[in-house]
Amino acid sequence: MYTARGTVQTSDLLAQYAPLVRRLALQLMAKLPASVELDDLVQAGMLGLLDAESRYQETQGAQFETYASQRIRGAMLDELREMDWASRGVRKIARQIEQSVQRLQQRLGRSPAESEIAADMQVSLEAYQQMLQEAHGCQLVYYEDFEGDDEEPFLDRLSADHHADPLAALLDDDLRHVLSDAIERLPEREKLLMSLYYEQGLNLREIGAVLEVSESRVCQLHSQAISRLRVRLREQAWTTSKQ
Structure with missing residues (x-):
């Protein structure tokens, strides 16, 4: 698996960024009812991390951790939407x-x-x-609330060109x-x-x-x-x- 840091094993990636995933999950949990399980958000975030690793390109110009944070959080938001956690x-x-x-x-x-x-x-x-x-x-203010009803992942909807930098799309x-x-x-x-x-x-x-x-x-x-x-x-x- 290639990144700007070189070739890494999946297990090493998960171990290195597990604290980041947990921190983002805890930040999101602070805005959610007690019925939402932290482990569910962490699991979704780990999948978002792996997705970020597979999509990240050094030429995008963003630091990997910054890019990964956006995709991790997006994966958590998508998980919440699918769970339909609010009564x-x-x-x-x-x-x-x-x-x-x-x-x-x-x-x-x-x-x-x-x-x-x-x-x-x-x-x-x-x-x-x-x-x-x-x-x-x-x-939660979901992007899809205002941009149609398709089922694309949260961050992919931030740019019509999926080869563009999702972080830049989010900011611009x-x-x-x-x-x-x-x-x-x-x-x-x-x-x-x-x-x-x-x-x-x-x-x-x-x-x-x-x-x-x-x-x-x-x-x-x-x-x-x-x-x-x-x-x-x-x-x-x-x-x-x-x-």
């Missing part, structure tokens, strides 16, 4: 929240407040916040710009939360300390932010398809 009830709640956010954004021309979303859904603010709590973890694709714009449109506190969580790597408890709210409240705000992002991404995909 039907939880998915229904997430859809209802997103539908309400979309209705209000179209009507108001801005991001709606929590109280406005609760009123639109005809529930109390407390009930709405409980719904956000329940939806936490089931709202229009999705990145759309997502950045959607994040900029978030309310200030939710935008700060996303920065602390995804850019600075703080956990929910640490973010709660920064925002001076409880950990459960951070979960609620995170779910709400993800709902807003998913709505923006779908709207942009629809607009692009009409051009």
Whole structure:
């Protein structure tokens, strides 16, 4: 098996990068319900690692570990999608929240407040916040949510040319710009939360300390932010398809 590092045995590859696979699995587990098994994600990640090794080319210009990390995580996301790990009830709640956010954004021309979303859904603010709590973890932003219904692996869909560098596609694709714009449109506190969580790597408890709210409240705000992002991404995909 050839890589930029020379010929290696599969067993050596797995041993060398097993800590990376486990670390990525643990990072993903932090966003998922307890029903998801760590071992399932690790196993999928190992397959993603082997796939990365077989596809990697030194001429792509990316470090192998960087390239492998993307493919490992993509394999884990594909595994979650196939497992359909979120219950039907939880998915229904997430859809209802997103539908309400979309209705209000179209009507108001801005991001709606929590109280406005609760009123639109005809529930109390407390009930709405409980719904956000329940939806936490089931709202991963899948690329396939916005780009058709084919069954290609997650990373392969990031470029129409499968010989191109998937990492470069991930960084340069229009999705990145759309997502950045959607994040900029978030309310200030939710935008700060996303920065602390995804850019600075703080956990929910640490973010709660920064925002001076409880950990459960951070979960609620995170779910709400993800709902807003998913709505923006779908709207942009629809607009692009009409051009």
